[in-house]
Amino acid sequence: MRLRSSCAAVPRIAPPPGPGVELRRIRVNGVDLNVALAGEGPAVLLLHGFPHTWQLWTAVLDRLAGRYRVIASDLRGLGASSRAEDGYDAGTLATDAEALLDALGEDSAAVIGIDAGTPPAFLFAMRRPGLVRQLVVMESLLATLPGGEEFLTAGPPWWFGFHTEPGLAESVLTGHEEQYIDWFLNAGTLGQGVEPAIRDAFVHAYTGTEALRCVFSYYRALPSSARQIQEAARTGRLTVPTMAIGAHPVGRALEQQLRPMADHLVGHTIEDCGHIIPLHRPDALLGLLEPFLALAGPTVDPHPGHV
Template sequence: MVTTWRTLLPDVPDRPLTLRRIATNGIHVTVATAGTGSPVVLLHGFPHTWQLWREVIGPLATRHRVIAPDLRGLGASSRAADGYDAGTLAADVAGILDAMGESSAAVVAIDAAVPAAVLLALRQPDRVHRLVVMESLLGTLPGAEDFLAAGPPWWFGFHAVPGLAETVLIGHEAQYIDWFLHMGTLGRGVPAEVRKAFIDAYTGSDALRCAFSYYRALPASARQIRDAVARGGLVMPTLAIGAHPVGNALERQLRPVAADLTGHLIPDCGHIIPLDRPKELLDLLMPFTAV
């Protein structure tokens, strides 16, 4: 089934956005696509869906084939029982590229998707010709000690306890998601239709279970990244973008790992970069992804 929404891309009315249901790695994912040209894959985090990218899809689609999936278990994708470690998620992305007939792509990831994007680039460098990562940490790799001096963010522990968060948050999903959207934009908030899409996507115990499974898989993801780095680093051009609160911690983790790394901090920008500072993000993405 394919659904076309033209109104989501007001700047490029001749490039409609389509939603596709794609089978990959034993699940089905919903993928938003737009434009033609060299492919760019956009991978969201928590508590987001592909609509995290709605402010940047249109401009990118003037030069690229944009591929923006709902990640495993999130949004309109399959509520999988397991597979929330970085290795399985990387295989999901490779399967999406296969289904779209693309041998490689520029991969852009934020938050919970960053470990999967980096692991895909480490394990299958021929599939990722450019890598952009934002506002996340890479397991236990050195470089994030200052950021973690007071311990990881409080919600990491809360989400990691099996069965707890999805039980106590039932009936309060909107208030919980709103907190992340408020903090992630330094109080500026997100468009009402995006807020509704995010809240709808994370309402219900099964939706929350899938979201929190990403945090419960963090130890496995950290081991996978550590093992992959031990076998070799990132060979493709890599861009690490920071804002508040992660700053340049991710860049510092990548510095010994990436052969060609550029770091950039966006000032006065919250964690949800694609919605809080889309123009500044596009100013970085457009030249970096041009091939």
């Protein structure tokens, strides 16, 4: 059971990782990334979104680490990674991911991205398919590629405009970070909330003007990211085995964007699941990830599944 905790005190430091998880600080592409490592075997790289840190993957990490070397990084500027001045476009983040694998001595990985982690995961697979064994993407749109029209009928989510205006959101939200993060965590789990320790870690990660500036820089870089995504889709195909997973609210929109360009795509939606899939429905997610990651070769499923 996940517990809703909207009034817990903000910790002075983030809680320590669980047993079997090593935290390392790794210099890549001009920034220091905070990276959680667990397990041994073929590499699996996990890329979180907003308002998350690597601890988004807490409920799935142990089982994945039983068969894989799990690499869960705080993205550039977020969590305990260094506060970069720039580089928040999807292309630079994809380069961060590639450089991280290289720094860890990995010559390939299954790459799993959700929310803001999806565009860099996609570009990484498009640009360097030899390094990406498999791609899993969740609960995001890839810019304005065809397929997302129904989701965008009423326009993008309200917070996109708020976050995009330079300097505005951080000036308004500084001192009120708890309430704002709680709204996303509760909405992203259909009102269920997340466990207090994880909730506190997320609030801690996004407290302070500089922390907010960094995360809102992702939204301010969306035009650059969109151009990169559109160019990749125009000039190439997604050749690696790919799985698109939707829940509420994105549903099948991401799968519909990928299907025209993907050579090997399976699509699933998880019913009664909010946007924060790894914390809201971890068992359902693992039920999709484990058989997909275990596949020796690509598969094609023209009939999307529902869990």
